[in-house]
Amino acid sequence: MTKTNTMGHIAGADIRMLRIFKTIVTCGGFSAAESELNISRAAISMAMSDLEQRLSLKLCNRGRSGFSLTDEGEQVYQAILQLLSSHQEFQLRINSIHSELKGDLDIGITDCLVTMPQMQITDSIKTLKGKAPEVNVNIEMVPAMDVIKGILDGRLHTGVAPVTSKNPNLKYIHLYNEQSNLYCSSDHPLFSYTDEELEPELLFKCDAVFPSYQQSSDIRSHFNQFKKTAQASDREGIAFLILTGSYIGYLPTHFARKWADEGIMKAISPAQYNFLTPYAAITRKDLAPNLILSCFLEGLQDLIEPA
Structure with missing residues (x-):
């Protein structure tokens, strides 16, 4: 049957x-x-x-x-x-009819951005909550690829991620360029060297930790000469390995600042070994009208434009 x-x-x-x-x-x-x-x-x-x-x-x-x-x-x-995405869009449309800022704002964010000096995301959420105290803000800390996937399948309203390439179905609001330097810990043999004393040949013989997450080809080129003996799925994992004293690796300067200020970690020849990663707030182009998201993005844009 x-x-x-x-x-x-x-x-x-x-x-x-x-x-x-x-x-x-x-x-x-x-x-x-x-x-x-x-x-x-x-x-x-x-x-x-x-x-x-x-x-x-x-x-x-x-x-x-x-x-x-x-x-x-x-x-x-x-x-x-x-189904649940359509159900949520229905709720948001009803909210729009009533012109009330009630409902959820689902945001996907890649790791270790909370220490960025430019706190546009934090400040824009603060602005949104000031205007709409009944809004529920849900943050997911996920890899960049999952941020993009979540926005495209409707599970996330917006996200913050590095821009390695641009999807034609998405809109991007540039937030900032994040600088990364090459670091070693105080337990590493290179820590005692000055930038002038450090020969490239010595540097390239050291064990290095590579990121396993997606990066642009331009940023990838900064790793070509290094000796890859470890990898990590996020920046926190890279920091763990650097702090063992066995590896060198690239970290965002804002994320490494705490250890650098304490003398536990230092940047190696920062004028030479550095790169910039562009970050953007990302949304889907064909997203249905959403007052909550619009309010959040307007607050974000107001923070960016005076800079």
Whole structure:
């Protein structure tokens, strides 16, 4: 007998089950989703069983081997993202009709930007909250590629990320150029050398940590001569490795300043070994009218233009 999809009409309880399923996938399993959902694992299991019965589909495998999505589960998850994004756009349109700044602002930000002296994001959120105290601001700290993906699939309203290339479907507001210098720690043999004493041959023999995240070809060229013996997925990971005293590596100057001021780390020949990374606030071009996002971006633009 052919299975019939019984979910032609979506009720409030269905939306709840779909949100639970989305959270389980995002968290990577039932146990990890408990604290996020603030409900028991038994209640999560019951909701998942109800959803699978409602859809007549097996959505995931769970057991001793761990949590994984079935092929049908992956398709349902992608459909849920679209549905919840459309649901949120509907809510935002209703808010727009009432001209009230109520709802969510979902922002994706790459790591280690909180120490930037130019605090446009912090100050623009402050401005938004002053105008709209009922707005819920949700920040996700994610890699740059996930910021872009989240904006494109509608999960994020906006994001802050380095601009390695430009997507024609996105809009970019330039925020600042972040300077990075080459660093070693006080436990590294190069720490005692002056810039004048340091020969390039000595420098290029040192173990170096490389970033595994995406960068422009121009920035990548700064790593060509170095000896790659370690890599890290973010700048905090690079800092961890530099602080071992076994590696040299590039860090943003604002992020490394704390250790540099304490004498734990120093820049190596900063006039020679440095590069700039452009950062932008990013939004989708075809995003539906959104008063909350518009207010946030206007505040951001006001902070940038006087600079």
